[in-house]
Structures are given as structure tokens and as C-alpha cells.
Amino acid sequence: MKFKKTLEKFFSQARVQRQLYSVFIMTLLIPIVGIGFLLLFNSQKTLYDHYQEQAESDSLRVRSIMFDLTTNFYNISENIVNDSTLRELLSNSWDSDFESRTAAESYTELTSTRQQDTSIASAAIYTYNEQLAGHGDFLSINGEVTATPWFRKAASTSAVFWQTLQRDDRYGNTYWELNMFRQIPLPSSRSYAILVLTASDNYLKNRINNSSLDCIITVNQDPVFFSTEKENNGKPIPLEVDYEQYSYMTSGVLSLDGSDTMSAVNTLLPFKSDDKIYIVSYNPEALSSIYRIQTDYSMILIFAILLPCLLMYLFIRYFSARVTTLRSAMHQASQGNYNIMDSFHGNDELSETFQDLQIMIREIQKKEALVYEARLKEQQLENQQQQMEYKMLASQINPHFLYNTLETIRMKAFAAGNREVAKAIKLLGKSLRYVLDSTGTVSTTLAKEIDYLRIYFSIQKLRFEDRIEYTIKIQEGLDLENYQILPLLLQPIVENAVSHGLENIEEHGQVLLNIYVQDDTCLCIDISDNGIGMTEEELARVRKNISEKDTSRTQSIGLYNINQRILLCYGPEYSLNVSSERDKGTTVSLRLPLNKLTE
Numbered sequence: 001m002k003f004k005k006t007l008e009k010f011f012s013q014a015r016v017q018r019q020l021y022s023v024f025i026m027t028l029l030i031p032i033v034g035i036g037f038l039l040l041f042n043s044q045k046t047l048y049d050h051y052q053e054q055a056e057s058d059s060l061r062v063r064s065i066m067f068d069l070t071t072n073f074y075n076i077s078e079n080i081v082n083d084s085t086l087r088e089l090l091s092n093s094w095d096s097d098f099e100s101r102t103a104a105e106s107y108t109e110l111t112s113t114r115q116q117d118t119s120i121a122s123a124a125i126y127t128y129n130e131q132l133a134g135h136g137d138f139l140s141i142n143g144e145v146t147a148t149p150w151f152r153k154a155a156s157t158s159a160v161f162w163q164t165l166q167r168d169d170r171y172g173n174t175y176w177e178l179n180m181f182r183q184i185p186l187p188s189s190r191s192y193a194i195l196v197l198t199a200s201d202n203y204l205k206n207r208i209n210n211s212s213l214d215c216i217i218t219v220n221q222d223p224v225f226f227s228t229e230k231e232n233n234g235k236p237i238p239l240e241v242d243y244e245q246y247s248y249m250t251s252g253v254l255s256l257d258g259s260d261t262m263s264a265v266n267t268l269l270p271f272k273s274d275d276k277i278y279i280v281s282y283n284p285e286a287l288s289s290i291y292r293i294q295t296d297y298s299m300i301l302i303f304a305i306l307l308p309c310l311l312m313y314l315f316i317r318y319f320s321a322r323v324t325t326l327r328s329a330m331h332q333a334s335q336g337n338y339n340i341m342d343s344f345h346g347n348d349e350l351s352e353t354f355q356d357l358q359i360m361i362r363e364i365q366k367k368e369a370l371v372y373e374a375r376l377k378e379q380q381l382e383n384q385q386q387q388m389e390y391k392m393l394a395s396q397i398n399p400h401f402l403y404n405t406l407e408t409i410r411m412k413a414f415a416a417g418n419r420e421v422a423k424a425i426k427l428l429g430k431s432l433r434y435v436l437d438s439t440g441t442v443s444t445t446l447a448k449e450i451d452y453l454r455i456y457f458s459i460q461k462l463r464f465e466d467r468i469e470y471t472i473k474i475q476e477g478l479d480l481e482n483y484q485i486l487p488l489l490l491q492p493i494v495e496n497a498v499s500h501g502l503e504n505i506e507e508h509g510q511v512l513l514n515i516y517v518q519d520d521t522c523l524c525i526d527i528s529d530n531g532i533g534m535t536e537e538e539l540a541r542v543r544k545n546i547s548e549k550d551t552s553r554t555q556s557i558g559l560y561n562i563n564q565r566i567l568l569c570y571g572p573e574y575s576l577n578v579s580s581e582r583d584k585g586t587t588v589s590l591r592l593p594l595n596k597l598t599e
Contacts, residue, residue: 056251059264063279070277089103100132120200124196126140127141149163150163160181162220164218180195181195199225208228215280218237239257239280254282265280445480464509470512492558496558501585522593533585547560
């Protein structure tokens with residue numbers, strides 16, 4: 001009400017020109033500027049997100065291509081290394097050079113593999129057997145070879161590894177190629193040979209260069225072996241990479257060779273190898289395109305602001321001048337001077353008002369004998385200001401919206417080939433569904449509670465992998481569907497076992513859930529872990545915290561709440577008990593009445 005009176009006072013005391021300017025600014029200029037800049041910001045964010053998702057998608061596509069190539073190379077090397085004919089050939093000796101050359105040329109496995117698989121540019125075997133060296137696909141391990149870093153590494157390990165090597169052809173052209181190295185053990189001759197498979201650059205171009213984005217690929221910290229822009233080949237990767245991370249991934253506006261570029265970096269861990277292949281997908285035109293579009297939007301916004309401002313300015317000046325002219329004529333007539341102008345521009349209400357003024361003056365002039373008893377009625381200009389009320393619509397997120405959203409994200413992750421993320425989202429959706437369905441309910445079946453625990457353990461397995469294992473042991477003949485318990489009663493205990501009991505366990509962490517009936521009157525649920533356990537003083541403190549409420553403490557609140565729920569629902573004879581021994585783990589035991597559980 002106070003605001004309304006303030007507006008009425010402002011408009012009643014301000015001049016018409018100021019009123020028009022104020023209405024124009026409040027009802028047109030401010031909304032246009034506000035909405036315009038909001039649209040400008042949202043469009044910029046949408047464009048950034050689009051190009052970032054495009055770069056991420058392309059990096060995943062290239063990662064999939066490189067995964068197929070490296071896995072295929074490993075499978076080919078596995079067949080070659082396990083070829084008994086090859087090992088016998090490498091360990092054999094012959095009486096003449098003709099026989100050794102014939103034997104070498106008769107082994108066509110590498111040649112046929114190279115001819116059938118276009119991803120292989122070359123395949124060779126380096127051997128100490130000088131009779132085979134130089135014939136077919138067999139090369140000699142000479143002093144020049146033994147001095148190379150790749151040979152020293154191949155000689156010291158039996159694992160597969162990848163490196164980028166430089167190759168110069170007979171025309172002086174330099175190529176940087178991805179090579180796989182693997183040792184071929186020869187137990188019979190107590191020696192070994194080295195298998196070298198080289199990836200085809202043409203194959204990579206045909207598979208990768210079918211996108212609008214550019215790509216850079218390197219292995220470990222070696223020079224770039226593949227790039228859409230050839231000048232990057234043989235150089236270090238032109239952006240900062242955290243080589244210490246196990247699987248480095250990032251995306252957004254990154255500094256690529258000193259220039260900001262919309263990029264996405266992905267890491268491939270080749271099969272059965274400790275090497276890392278770094279893949280960079282980037283769009284050199286993305287930021288310039290965003291800036292160009294934003295410039296166009298800005299120009300449109302400026303035009304949308306300036307044109308109404310110019311038109312309103314001209315109109316207000318013209319309107320104010322007519323009001324001033326009309327006011328001057330009326331003021332002149334009020335002073336008894338009836339010699340006013342004969343015409344007034346326009347054909348609107350102001351013109352009609354001026355015509356009425358002229359009629360009034362003529363009537364007054366006709367009745368000069370009459371006493372001017374008529375009073376000019378004061379005209380009150382009432383300006384009604386319409387207030388714009390904004391209602392913020394807050395729609396409560398319902399479970400169906402939440403589940404549909406998670407399912408959409410899961411399908412996008414699945415389509416992108418990230419099955420682990422899709423699985424995690426699916427488990428999270430199931431977990432949230434159970435929690436939301438249980439909210440506000442007084443009971444649930446023991447079977448549903450156990451299914452929820454399996455989902456919780458599956459999520460924890462995604463996080464900790466083999467560090468945590470779990471076992472759910474159910475007494476034979478026990479039908480969990482027949483027992484009703486308080487919802488979300490067991491999960492906090494299991495979470496406490498994982499978070500605290502197994503906190504410092506690096507491997508082989510175990511959580512055991514044992515469900516059985518005791519004396520035909522009591523359902524027993526024991527949750528045990530093989531963690532660090534507790535000392536007698538720590539155990540006493542935990543038991544005290546479970547039974548006594550202390551608002552100042554931050555630990556054991558979950559166990560206290562569970563114990564209180566059991567006492568309130570099942571009676572004082574049933575409760576929660578904790579037993580523990582240092583370095584042997586902790587067990588939380590629940591005892592629930594069978595008669596109430598089956599109701």
C-alpha cells in the first residue's frame with residue numbers, strides 16, 4: 001500500500017514528459033534490457049555446453065577407435081607369441097643360407113596378417129638368429145638396435161608396451177608412428193625375439209578424420225604420432241596434461257598451443273599394458289563461432305533497445321510540445337485573453353480538447369452581458385499504474401520426474417559407451433526409488449530392505465572395487481517376504497561398517513550380514529566387518545552414545561536413532577547391541593520380535 005501511494009504521489013506531481021519517460025523506462029526499457037541480457041547469457045552458455053559436449057563425444061569416439069586398434073594388436077601378438085612353429089623357427093639352425101632363407105620365407109603368418117588387417121602398417125620380428133635375419137619379416141638384433149630405448153625396455157620386460165617412433169622414407173619424408181612391442185620368449189634356446197607391430201597412419205586417418213573436429217593422439221609423454229594438423233606430429237602434446245593421474249580426463253576451454261580452444265582430453269589404458277594413450281579432440285572454430293554469434297545477438301539487442309528509445313524520445317518531445325501548447329492556450333484564455341491561435345495540429349483527444357476550448361471561448365464572447373459565474377472545473381488527470389506481479393512457480397520434483405531424468409542420463413551414458421556410469425546411475429535410481437517409496441511409511445518387507453542393501457553394496461563396489469566384499473547369509477527356509485520391519489533400519493548400520501569399520505582397510509574388506517531365527521521368538525540380524533575394531537574404552541563410549549542422547553556430539557547419532565526406533569516400535573526388551581575387538585572387527589546385532597514382524 002505504501003508503494004502504491006509513493007507511485008501515485010510521483011505521477012501526480014511530475015510533469016507529463018517526466019511521467020512518460022518513467023513509464024517507458026519501467027515498462028519497456030528495463031524488461032527489454034533484462035530479458036535481452038538473460039537471453040544473451042543463456043545462449044552463450046548453451047553454445048559453450050554444445051561445443052563442449054561435441055568435443056567430449058568426439059574424444060570418446062576416437063578413444064573407442066584406439067581401443068579397437070590396441071586390443072586387436074594385442075590379440076594378433078598373442079597368436080604370434082604363442083605360435084609354436086614360430087618359436088621353433090627362431091630357435092633352429094640350418095646347414096646353408098639357402099635352407100635358412102627358405103625356412104624364413106615359408107613363414108607367412110606376419111605377411112598374411114598384414115595383408116588381411118589394414119590397421120597394420122608393418123610387422124617385424126627382431127631376432128638374434130643371424131641365419132634368419134634379413135630374410136622375410138625377420139630383422140637382426142645388431143648394435144644399432146640394442147642401443148635404442150625401446151629394445152632395452154623390450155629386453156627387460158615380457159609385458160606389452162607402446163611407443164612412438166620416427167621413420168624416414170627413401171624420399172626424405174618423416175613419419176611418427178605408433179608401435180607395439182612384445183618379447184617372444186624362446187625357452188629351448190634360452191633366448192628371445194622382439195615382435196614389433198606398427199599402426200597404419202592411413203588407417204587412423206580413414207577412421208578418425210570423418211568429423212568436423214580436429215584430433216591429437218600421443219602415447220605416454222612421447223611425441224604426437226597422429227594429428228589432424230600435420231604440424232603437430234613429432235612434437236609434444238600442445239597442452240598441459242596431468243600425467244600422474246591414472247586416467248586423466250578434462251574438457252572445456254583449454255589452452256592449446258597457447259590459444260584458448262574448446263577441447264576434450266581422454267585417456268585410454270591399452271589392454272594388458274601400463275601405457276597411457278592421450279586423446280585430444282578440439283574445435284578450433286568453436287570459440288570464434290560463439291563470439292561471432294554473441295556479437296550478432298548483441299547487435300540485435302542494441303538495435304532492439306536503441307530503436308524504441310529513439311521513437312519514444314521523438315514521440316514524447318512531440319506530445320509534450322502539444323500539451324505545452326494546449327496548456328498555454330488554456331492559460332491565456334483563463335487570464336481573459338481570448339485571442340488564441342486558430343488551429344492546433346493533430347486529430348486526437350488533444351485536438352478535440354482545443355476545439356472544445358475554442359467553442360467555449362466563442363460562447364463566452366457571445367454572452368458578454370452575463371456575469372462570469374461559471375467556474376472552470378479543475379481537471380484531474382488520473383494516471384492508473386498497472387503493477388506487474390511476478391509469480392515464481394516452484395514445481396515440486398516428483399519421483400517420476402527424478403527417475404525419468406536418471407534414466408535419460410543413463411541411456412546417454414550407455415550410448416556413449418560408458419557402461420560403468422550407466423550402471424552406477426541405474427543403481428542410484430533404484431536406491432532413490434526405495435528411499436522415496438519408504439519415506440512416510442511405517443514398515444517394509446525384510447526382502448525389500450535386503451534388496452536395497454544389495455543395491456547399496458553394488459554402489460560401494462563401483463567406488464571401492466575389490467577393496468570391499470560383502471556376504472548376505474540367510475537361514476535356510478527363512479522367507480524374507482513374510483517379515484515386516486521398519487524401513488531404512490539396516491542401511492545406516494551397513495554404511496557405518498563401510499565408513500568406519502573398513503576405513504583403513506586397503507584390500508579384502510568384508511561385511512557379513514547374517515539373518516536367522518532364535519528360539520522361534522526372535523529374529524536376529526548380525527552385521528559384522530573385519531575392520532580395525534575398537535578398544536574396550538572406545539566400545540564403552542560407543543555403547544554409551546547409543547543409549548544416551550547428547551545433542552553436542554556428531555558421531556554415533558545414526559546408531560542412537562536406530563536404537564530409539566527399535567525401542568519405540570518393539571518395546572524395551574529389544575534393542576541394538578555392539579561388540580568389537582581391536583584388529584578383529586566389529587559386530588552390530590539387532591534382536592526383533594517375530595510376532596510383530598509377521599503382523
